[in-house]
Amino acid sequence: MASQTEEVQTGQEQSKQKPEPPRRQDHDEEAPRRRGNPLLKWVIILVVLAVLIIGGYFLWQYFSSYESTDDAQVDGHIDAVSSRISGTVTAVYVENNQMVQAGQPLVDLDPRDYQVALEQAKAAVGEAQSQVTVAHPSIPITQTSNQTTISTAQTDIIGAEAGVSSAQQNYQAALAKIHQAEANNAKAQADVARYQQLVAKDEISKQQFDAAVAAAKADAAAVASNQASADAALQQVDQAKAKLQQARDLHQQALRNAPNQLAIQRANVVNRTAAVKVYQAQLDQAILNLSYTKILAPAAGIIGKRSVELGNRVQPGQQLMAIVRIDKLWVTANFKETQLQHMKPGQRVKIHVDALDRDYDGYVESMPGATGALYSLLPPENATGNYVKVVQRLPVRIFFKEGEDKDHLLRPGMSVEPKVYLQ
Numbered sequence: 001m002a003s004q005t006e007e008v009q010t011g012q013e014q015s016k017q018k019p020e021p022p023r024r025q026d027h028d029e030e031a032p033r034r035r036g037n038p039l040l041k042w043v044i045i046l047v048v049l050a051v052l053i054i055g056g057y058f059l060w061q062y063f064s065s066y067e068s069t070d071d072a073q074v075d076g077h078i079d080a081v082s083s084r085i086s087g088t089v090t091a092v093y094v095e096n097n098q099m100v101q102a103g104q105p106l107v108d109l110d111p112r113d114y115q116v117a118l119e120q121a122k123a124a125v126g127e128a129q130s131q132v133t134v135a136h137p138s139i140p141i142t143q144t145s146n147q148t149t150i151s152t153a154q155t156d157i158i159g160a161e162a163g164v165s166s167a168q169q170n171y172q173a174a175l176a177k178i179h180q181a182e183a184n185n186a187k188a189q190a191d192v193a194r195y196q197q198l199v200a201k202d203e204i205s206k207q208q209f210d211a212a213v214a215a216a217k218a219d220a221a222a223v224a225s226n227q228a229s230a231d232a233a234l235q236q237v238d239q240a241k242a243k244l245q246q247a248r249d250l251h252q253q254a255l256r257n258a259p260n261q262l263a264i265q266r267a268n269v270v271n272r273t274a275a276v277k278v279y280q281a282q283l284d285q286a287i288l289n290l291s292y293t294k295i296l297a298p299a300a301g302i303i304g305k306r307s308v309e310l311g312n313r314v315q316p317g318q319q320l321m322a323i324v325r326i327d328k329l330w331v332t333a334n335f336k337e338t339q340l341q342h343m344k345p346g347q348r349v350k351i352h353v354d355a356l357d358r359d360y361d362g363y364v365e366s367m368p369g370a371t372g373a374l375y376s377l378l379p380p381e382n383a384t385g386n387y388v389k390v391v392q393r394l395p396v397r398i399f400f401k402e403g404e405d406k407d408h409l410l411r412p413g414m415s416v417e418p419k420v421y422l423q
Contacts, residue, residue: 067343068419071393072333074353076412077325079299081106083314084292085114092310094303100323104297107308107320111293118290121283128276135269142265146258153251160244167237174230181222188216301325326408331362331398333418334372336391342422343367349398350419356409364420365399396420 087109094106192212301323308320331351335343349362371392373380398418400410 065423066419066421067335067339068417069333069335069339070415070417071335072331072398072416072418074329074410074412074414074416075332076329077299078304078412079301079323079325080319081295081298081321081323082317082319083107083109083295084316085109085289086313086315087113087293089308089310089312089314092306092308094306094321096303096306098303099301100297100303101300102297105294106297106303107295109293109295109314111290114286114290114293118283118286121279121286124279125276125283128272128279132269132272132276135265135272138265139262139269142261146254146261149254150251150258153247153254156247157244157251160240160247164237164240164244167233167240171230171233171237174226174233178223178226178230181219181226184219184222188212188219192216295320297323299323299325300327324412326405326411329400329405329410329412330365331400331416331418333396333398333416333420334393335396335420336393337371338391340367340394340396343396343420348421350421351398351400352417352419353410354415354417356414360404360410361401362398362404362418363401365397368394368396370394 089107090110091108092106093104093108094100100106304322304324305319306321308314314320331349343364345364345366347364349364351360351362352358353360371394373392375395398420
């Protein structure tokens with residue numbers, strides 16, 4: 001039984017092994033066929049290489065068509081709100097992260113001191129204006145007074161000249177009287193001498209002789225009197241000439257002083273007018289100071305860094321808070337200097353904002369004037385110490401296109417990745 005079983009198994013194995021030779025023969029027939037087409041392999045290889053080369057070229061073209069950096073952030077104007085005057089805080093109307101509009105009240109300061117200063121300035125302006133009003137008529141009054149003084153001096157000169165002429169005429173008349181008196185005296189003295197001889201001979205009476213002597217004495221006295229009158233007339237001439245000279249001096253003085261007096265009055269008016277301007281400027285400053293007690297938002301934005309509280313005593317220039325303006329933002333992208341070779345203003349930019357996971361369209365607004373290192377607090381000094389060449393970065397300003405941030409989700413400081421297309 002065992003042998004039969006082995007024979008059966010052997011027969012089965014042989015029956016299984018009989019069809020194998022044809023299969024090996026078929027395999028042997030296909031192998032030369034496959035080995036007989038090596039061109040197909042090279043075609044496939046060439047196609048793959050071509051695809052890789054073309055794909056690599058387009059990939060290289062794509063990567064060289066733009067420049068990008070992750071060293072970039074959203075920037076905007078952050079306006080510091082400070083006090084322009086000193087004062088005590090009486091009201092604060094805003095909180096951090098609150099949206100405000102331009103002109104909206106932020107802080108109030110105690111206005112009472114500045115109201116008092118304003119009233120004082122108004123009073124000073126009123127007083128100065130009244131002084132100008134008083135000073136203005138002095139110019140025509142001075143002009144009229146000067147003209148009157150000059151006219152009076154001219155009249156005095158004419159009167160003094162007439163006085164001199166009259167005195168001289170009186171003096172000449174006095175001299176004529178002296179001559180007449182001297183002639184009469186000479187005749188009287190001659191008569192006395194003749195009558196004396198006649199009296200001695202008793203040819204005339206004693207009475208006639210005495211009358212002749214008396215007449216001679218009277219004529220001699222008349223000579224002396226006329227001489228005194230002439231001396232007095234001469235003194236009057238000198239006095240008249242002195243008055244004439246005085247009148248002329250007064251006239252010259254009036255002529256010289258008239259312009260000076262007028263200039264003084266005009267200068268007084270100018271001075272008082274200038275004082276009005278000074279006090280008016282002080283009034284304007286007082287009005288401004290009073291308006292500064294209400295601190296308003298200089299622009300629309302979001303409040304931040306509020307440090308002011310009720311009752312604080314603030315000083316001029318002290319920062320109270322900041323306003324972040326979100327109406328016009330931009331991107332400051334710090335590109336490597338090797339990336340700026342083909343970059344220029346106006347090129348299209350795709351801006352990816354990490355916080356929002358969103359892309360925005362923009363454009364290159366301007367190229368930098370210097371590297372970021374030179375704008376730092378302590379710029380490098382390559383002329384001293386050991387020099388190590390470091391690729392520098394330059395801040396390129398990129399603007400968002402109009403209407404890209406309609407919902408105002410962007411905030412200064414957000415990290416972005418700009419991609420500048422160079423074509």
